[in-house]
Amino acid sequence: MDTQHALDNTRRIAADAMERASEKVRGLRTGASDYANRGMSSLAGGASTAQRQLGEYSRATTRYVGEHPLKSAVIAAAVGAAVAGIVIALRRHQRSDEI
Known part of the structure; x- marks a missing residue:
């Protein structure tokens, strides 16, 4: 009976360890996903800003060429x-x- 009890305890400890590890992995995955989403948003914002500035430069250049x-x-x-x-x-x- 002691062997059975030891096996049950080992299984329970292993199951608890697996559950804690799964929770950590889920947390890490969520954190990585959040970082990726923030990075993509930042890139999209930077691209939008660059596109707007290029449009402004283009208009200024066109105006300058027309005037001179x-x-x-x-x-x-x-x-x-x-x-x-x-x-x-x-x-x-x-x-x-x-x-």
């Missing part, structure tokens, strides 16, 4: 020339590394 078309063309040409110069310099640098 010649100056805008000169700025665009200068930026294009600078980008082309950087690309050419990088290509030359790559070729000199290959040789």
